[in-house]
Amino acid sequence: MSFSIPHLLMFLAVVVLLFGTKKLRSLGEDVGSAIKGFKKELSGDVESKHDPKLDNK
Template identity: 50%
Template structure:
């Protein structure tokens, strides 16, 4: 893909281990996974936001009491 071989990937992994340490790597991996998952879900468009106003039952009761 980018012309990265196993040697280059191992060097990048060692640099990341030195920068962040072994204790923070699971946190970083988890956060990265959640970000990628959220990005993929936004591309598929499964979660459509419904912006139509919904009537509440309390409002209907109040309007009915005022008419009587």
């Protein structure tokens, strides 16, 4: 059993009808920001969360 383009389009249409475009858009944005944050953590570009002001106490 293989899936073709018409099968995938029908599946996409059913998903859009069930969830709506606004919910799918927000889900896509959430997943995108999560992936971007994950890649940023892996590359080491994130600044240290250590606050030097707290060391003076």
